[in-house]
Amino acid sequence: MLKTHNCGELTAADIGQKVTLAGWVNRRRDHGGLIFIDLRDRWGLTQVTIDSEASPEAHAAAAQLRGEYVVQVHGTVRARPEGFENPNLATGAIEVIIHDVNILNPAKTPPFYIDGRDADSVDETLRLTYRYLDLRRARMMNNLVLRHQLVRAIREYFSARDFLEVETPILLKSTPEGARDFIVPSRMHPQKFYALPQSPQQLKQLLMVAGVERYFQIARCFRDEDLRADRQPEFTQLDLEMSFVDASDIRGLIEEMLIEVTPLLSDKEILAQPFPVITYAEAMAKYGVDRPDLRFGQTLFDLSAIVAESEFGVFRNAVANGGQVKGVVYPGGADLTRREIDELTDFVKHYGAKGLAWIGVTDAPDADGVYGDDALRSQISKFLSPREISAIVQSASVEPGDLILIVADRPGVVAQSLSNLRLEIGKRADLIPQDKLAYCWVVDFPLLEYDEDEERWQAVHHPFTSARDEDWQYLESDPGRVLAKAYDVVLNGWEIGGGSIRIYRSDLQDRMFKALGLSSAETEAQFGHLLDAFQYGAPPHGGIALGIDRMAALFAETSTIRDVIAFPKTAAGTDLMVDAPSPVTDAQLKELHIDVRPVKTKSNQPAG
């Protein structure tokens, strides 16, 4: 080794020791006769001091040092002079007085700061282009460490419980259901393609048929869909499957794992244990989403019944047309400026709402419980009867000073706009405790949802998810009524995982495929291997998949999973460091039996 210690471990206990350190020049402070270098490696910073009188040769070498030079130094650990300790540094009690400096490699001036200042404001394009420098920054290095600890703790937890980690293929088969596949042309089989797996879903079920009983895998998954801050075309799941279990077994296992792992990665407190269990219907009613952020209240309330007969046409018509009128309270929002309210109106329009009705409650009602003009501030109160206003205010259970915000529209638009508005209120009114982790389970999802475009029912989760035992009877007669043995785990409003108990009998799987409108020829071509397998003694089984990237991002307290992925892609799916995707040679294409068509857009010309 070119070093005897790392740059994060020397303390007062090491005073007097001769040490060799090696790392990067984080910062230098050149006082002429005396030079201070903060030497950095993966573990931290150590101040090394070079004195021109004591070591003139070392001082001459140290004078050459610049940021990010790679250097090895030999010296002696000593206490810093009284009053010159640095409490901000783990190694701040000591310094290493250097008698020999060995420059291992000079470095160009980096394109952005690596030494800890301001780097989070650097344009992400640059950070991605020079990702190896970005990762050198302490914050990003810590994220890599955190992610490693997460995956390691998961592996240890399941290994200790007799789970087997089994690898599954990356080159697999395309299935039209679900997300768009990445496809890979076959050289040996002209005009045929592999697909990268969207998840190991079918394979883990086949492992159950194989008798593995307890399977897990830290699995890479691929989906060729548009990206988001929390979505990358390739991402990592904790994939898990068990035999002879019901939903509560899986939930219990995962909940225990999360409770065990969370304190290793975060100082934040888990808000509620055991995790709250919320039905899908309740989540949609109270939060407007199936992944509620339970760190704060401001639940939605339904005003549809109150305003169904209202003089106010916007509300009345919304209800008459099968829609809803629902609201949420902005605490202390009654004195928002008109401009701020307009901002909130624009905010909900983003989600399809046509407008935002608002009632600011500025004062208490009179003795009869009636809110007079003095007690309200609203653009719609003149269209509402005193009785309606009282009922609305009561439903909202507001205090004077609060603002009621109301959306009337189709249920989907109401849910989407108000769920996002609730989060926006949480941010603006500072209602979200930043030191809490709110886990919850969402259960009793519908099994199927109707796809208006394709005019058929689709699986909400996937086509192997089992209905609840008591609901199978409605599969053909009333598909929308059937609830699934499916569950999602949610953390602070992020869906971090989901799973289900699977169908394991081929007669039920046949009924499911029929309900989805798939012909037996189609199911045979796509899922024949699975249906075959189910005829050879498939055990009851179920599982779950957890998003490792999202969990790591939440624990690392970053808003994008890119920050916890070593080499992520941009929102356009490109890798700026290696410049991928990129053209291939004609010879490569020929070997793959592929002719490429010219593209009309100017942007997409083959790179020269």
Add this chain to the structure above:
RNA sequence: GGAGGCGUGGUGUAGCGGUUAGCAUAUCGGCCUGUCAAGCCGAAGGUCGCGGGUUCAAAUCCCGUCGUCUCCGCCA
């Protein structure tokens, strides 16, 4: 596929119709033995993303385009 934001020395930014394109920091040189955002003095560094248009005059206004970010659609 759609909407919006951003793009100015290496980096972060100001300027938003007429400026010598300002500031900070980094970089380079000089001075400096207790700094840790070291300090002081000095220097160099800019096709204002790209293309077109409007105008006497464009970093600034308009159109297009490229890149990037966020969101909608999409993501069983």
